[in-house]
Amino acid sequence: MQPRLAMLIDVSAVQEALREEGIDGWLLYDFHGSNPIARTVAGLDDRGGLTTRRWYYLIPAAGEPQALVHRIERNVLDHLPGRRRVYAGREQLEAGLAGMIGGGRLAMEYSPGGAIPYVSRVDAGTVDAVRRLGATVVSSGDLVQRFEAVWDEQALALHREASAALYRIKDRAFALIAARMKADAPVGEFEVQQAMCAWFEEEGLVSDSAPVVAAQENSGNPHYLPTAASSRAIGRDEVVLLDLWGKRNAAAAVFADITWVGYTGASVPERYVS
Template sequence: MELARIQEALRERGIDGWLLCDFRNRDYLAYRVLGLDFEKLSSRRWYYYVPARGNPKKLVSAVEEHRLDALPGDARVYLSWKELHAGLKRLLGAKKRVAMQYSPLNNVPYVAMVDAGTVELVKRLGHKLVSSADLVQIFVALIDEAGYRTHKEAAAAMDRIRAEAFARIGEAIRTG
């Protein structure tokens, strides 16, 4: 996870923090951003809050309390849904602008990973939700130099194949 870069991106956008969460491996974007193993099943909900400034915080189930041990930050453990709600309230603190894998009106369904109940809960706690789409684009969707080279090679191959295909079509039309 690129904590310093994430926090810088949050500050640049005027976002107080990014709440990444998952249940049963629904949000592959969160795993990519955090560098977690997506193949390892999470059977309980977990939350990871990256503030624009300061240390990240974790909220994990007592059943899988070590799920986020690879990440920096202090962890709180919940067992019941009441403890989860109280823990999430403590995790987020005062009213804030919080980024989540949420898409207003589902305009960008690729980032709409958070379920409606979690969205309702965070809003009920008094926070303003913003989409993490721009953040996801920075930390997941950008390609590196090797990826760029691969795209250029593929584009050249596609152009060559297109030219050869049209040459064959032209030849077939001319010769009947």
């Protein structure tokens, strides 16, 4: 399966959504990767676009989009439609932003009261600056849900592949523990975790963390990760928790995440069952 090409936002679809919601524009903003939502919507991540200066991209409810970019990164949004404004220095930045914003209701990656932190990506100072220019800033949460968070068929297929791989890894981990128990041989949390990491590579999965392998009292710690120093032996008649997540190494890939709990005895005690 080929990786998805850089996402080019459907401006006309966004404009239709803005009119439906009574919003005058969607103002995308990023500084040095501070707003991953804006970068994804603008197609920068898939293009490998490195940015170290502030950029803005305004999609109005009607009319031509506008971009505001720094002089040394003047081509960073060339793949998107619309007029370009270039700045160098704070005064030109403020003047360029004032030329783009004429009041009205603008959606940004902002969440009132920080209610949805995943959406709250624009810093308070930038929101203040936009408000000072006469705009009312509203949350882009519904727009993000519609245009950035919806999976396509490729993403769903990759998610299902990752999920199936995680289940195979989970089964192998429990089988490893069971085999050691039957052989009356020692086995520890860290050993099982490292075996699972190797199986991740075999399955073609990537993750931002090694899996959680937590025995008995450690299974009650939601942030526990075994290390060579902290790992404990997995004994008989103990609870063992496996928490693992990963995705295919592809641009459109979506994480899968599973958590399973096993017991190393012949039967599960009632206190755990209930």
